[in-house]
Amino acid sequence: MDATHDVLIVGAGCAGMRAAIEAHDAGADVAVISKLHPTRSHSGAAEGGINAALGNAAEDSSESHAFDTVKGSDYIGDQDAIEILADEAPGDIYQLENWGAFFSRLPDGRLAQRPFGAAGSPRTVFAADITGHVLIQVLYEQLVKRDIKVYEEFFAWKLVENDGRCQGVIAWDLLNGGLKTFGGKTVVLATGGQGRIYRTTTNAYACTGDGAAMALYLGVPLKDMEFMQFHPTTLFPTGILLTEGCRGEGAYLINSEGERFMKRYAPNAMELASRDVVSRAEQTEIDAGRGINGSVMLDMRHLGAERIIERLPGSRELSMVFAGVDPIYDPVPVRPGAHYHMGGVEADNDGLTELTGLYAAGEVACVSVHGANRLGGNSLMETITFGRRAGRAAAEWALANTTVDVPRSAQDDAERELKSLLDVKDGERPWQIRQDLGSSMLENFGVFRREEQMAKQIEILEELKERYDRGVVIEDKGEVFNSDLTSAIELGNMIDLARCMLQAGIARKESRGAHARPYDHPKRDDDNFMKHSISRWGDGAPELSYSDVRVTKYEPQERKY
Numbered sequence: 001m002d003a004t005h006d007v008l009i010v011g012a013g014c015a016g017m018r019a020a021i022e023a024h025d026a027g028a029d030v031a032v033i034s035k036l037h038p039t040r041s042h043s044g045a046a047e048g049g050i051n052a053a054l055g056n057a058a059e060d061s062s063e064s065h066a067f068d069t070v071k072g073s074d075y076i077g078d079q080d081a082i083e084i085l086a087d088e089a090p091g092d093i094y095q096l097e098n099w100g101a102f103f104s105r106l107p108d109g110r111l112a113q114r115p116f117g118a119a120g121s122p123r124t125v126f127a128a129d130i131t132g133h134v135l136i137q138v139l140y141e142q143l144v145k146r147d148i149k150v151y152e153e154f155f156a157w158k159l160v161e162n163d164g165r166c167q168g169v170i171a172w173d174l175l176n177g178g179l180k181t182f183g184g185k186t187v188v189l190a191t192g193g194q195g196r197i198y199r200t201t202t203n204a205y206a207c208t209g210d211g212a213a214m215a216l217y218l219g220v221p222l223k224d225m226e227f228m229q230f231h232p233t234t235l236f237p238t239g240i241l242l243t244e245g246c247r248g249e250g251a252y253l254i255n256s257e258g259e260r261f262m263k264r265y266a267p268n269a270m271e272l273a274s275r276d277v278v279s280r281a282e283q284t285e286i287d288a289g290r291g292i293n294g295s296v297m298l299d300m301r302h303l304g305a306e307r308i309i310e311r312l313p314g315s316r317e318l319s320m321v322f323a324g325v326d327p328i329y330d331p332v333p334v335r336p337g338a339h340y341h342m343g344g345v346e347a348d349n350d351g352l353t354e355l356t357g358l359y360a361a362g363e364v365a366c367v368s369v370h371g372a373n374r375l376g377g378n379s380l381m382e383t384i385t386f387g388r389r390a391g392r393a394a395a396e397w398a399l400a401n402t403t404v405d406v407p408r409s410a411q412d413d414a415e416r417e418l419k420s421l422l423d424v425k426d427g428e429r430p431w432q433i434r435q436d437l438g439s440s441m442l443e444n445f446g447v448f449r450r451e452e453q454m455a456k457q458i459e460i461l462e463e464l465k466e467r468y469d470r471g472v473v474i475e476d477k478g479e480v481f482n483s484d485l486t487s488a489i490e491l492g493n494m495i496d497l498a499r500c501m502l503q504a505g506i507a508r509k510e511s512r513g514a515h516a517r518p519y520d521h522p523k524r525d526d527d528n529f530m531k532h533s534i535s536r537w538g539d540g541a542p543e544l545s546y547s548d549v550r551v552t553k554y555e556p557q558e559r560k561y
């Protein structure tokens with residue numbers, strides 16, 4: 001073994017760093033492994049804000065936060081987990097503030113809060129429109145202050161199971177080359193999302209679902225894989241996000257006829273209906289020929305220059321640089337884009353997975369707080385609250401158990417597999433398969449889902465898997481920053497995760513949250529499908545089963561906006 005720690009955290013975004021801080025403060029020797037420098041993690045791209053019922057902008061309560069989240073989840077979020085999030089969020093926000101997060105403020109000095117989609121009260125705490133950037137800097141400072149070891153630019157490839165426990169991680173050293181074996185009494189996965197399965201997405205190149213795939217291959221179940229959120233305001237043509245904060249500040253959506261079309265889809269909430277509702281409305285307008293170049297327009301002009309510059313400076317800059325439009329003067333072209341994966345590694349309220357010693361937190365996990373549709377601002381909060389809880393639980397288990405044993409054979413097997421990957425001489429380049437994966441997922445598993453398209457996509461994925469298994473050619477055989485190698489591994493992960501998504505999607509014969517089947521199963525079917533999809537790795541392919549949704553006090557109702 002190259003190094004051993006009590007707690008190994010894989011991933012250094014908001015979830016991973018918050019978990020590391022907590023595990024350290026609980027007395028554990030902690031190390032973080034990350035393929036990126038922590039502050040380059042994708043959490044840093046979060047813009048609009050983080051939800052907590054502080055009640056600073058209007059009356060609010062954690063009960064109201066919980067109810068909005070349950071309703072937004074289309075009733076398959078686990079209600080005990082949602083109540084934990086809503087109850088513990090305010091304390092976590094003040095903790096971040098005490099560490100130095102410079103949130104935007106009201107004139108009287110309290111933290112400002114803006115309205116976000118489907119929230120009954122303005123409860124999104126924010127730092128202009130760079131909230132994630134602020135959080136990631138603050139958390140990193142806390143890591144540095146505690147002298148927590150970070151193995152940065154190490155690509156985690158495999159989890160090691162021994163004696164019925166997760167006891168380590170095998171990683172590729174990106175800077176120097178070579179495999180390194182890390183032992184840990186517990187391991188926390190915090191590797192983020194998998195938006196890169198789609199050709200256009202708001203997600204960074206690093207969001208390739210590695211953690212979910214590592215867990216899957218170890219036999220750990222994934223949950224609710226069919227639910228990929230499409231965010232309504234991604235810039236045309238790049239797919240870069242314009243925050244929901246724009247609509248929170250009052251921006252309108254208009255079609256090619258200049259109509260505020262949301263009045264026909266969500267007459268009360270209008271542009272601040274939940275994301276699944278707004279994305280479907282936009283896609284319907286575009287499909288009906290009332291779009292402009294496959295987009296609708298986000299109109300901020302009436303907010304005025306002063307408000308746009310003060311509250312939405314990042315969104316303005318993105319619009320100017322990537323769409324050539326200054327929102328002070330012109331509407332900005334936007335369309336739905338793959339944004340957030342509600343599914344992930346099944347974890348309990350303390351992040352524990354089915355495998356002893358293995359925990360998951362943040363976007364890689366499915367606790368499930370978001371169910372079939374995540375509310376804006378709840379993800380950052382989940383990374384903090386459930387990152388903290390997972391860090392504490394992982395540390396407590398590690399401190400109560402003494403041994404770590406990673407058998408030599410685990411590294412030997414990985415070395416052999418690596419060699420056979422690098423030895424492939426004839427075959428396709430990984431990017432060719434990656435391109436086909438991204439385009440076909442966008443085409444066949446997007447905002448609206450049709451049975452025949454999903455069936456076709458399953459065939460496409462099987463072909464992609466065959467092409468991948470025949471061997472992809474990694475031209476770069478070098479040791480230093482071999483992104484050819486890591487992108488080939490990421491591709492294998494993404495193909496298998498996509499297969500889990502499609503298998504669960506085609507089997508869910510209803511419309512719920514982000515899974516919309518308006519042509520054959522237009523309604524939610526609580527009798528048959530108020531349950532979680534569970535994907536496990538079988539004989540070279542995923543196998544599907546179901547588990548119950550945990551209900552505390554909110555019985556399912558029809559969603560109205």
Ligand SMILES: Cc1cc2nc3c(=O)[nH]c(=O)nc-3n(C[C@H](O)[C@H](O)[C@H](O)COP(=O)(O)OP(=O)(O)OC[C@H]3O[C@@H](n4cnc5c(N)ncnc54)[C@H](O)[C@@H]3O)c2cc1C
Pocket residue numbers: 010011012013014015016033034035036037038041042043044045046047048049050051131132154155156157190191192193202203204206207210211241243339340361362363364376377378379380381383
């Ligand atoms: C553009 C954008 C804006 C958003 N805005 C908001 C918002 O305003 N409010 C909100 O609530 N949510 C928002 N979200 C969602 C939210 O930001 C993310 O869900 C959340 O930040 C994910 O955090 P994380 O810690 O789970 O993962 P990440 O921040 O993605 O971190 C993942 C970490 O895992 C590491 N990693 C991954 N794979 C490996 C591997 N194989 N080996 C080693 N390390 C690995 C990476 O290096 C990284 O450090 C936004 C998302 C996007 C894309």
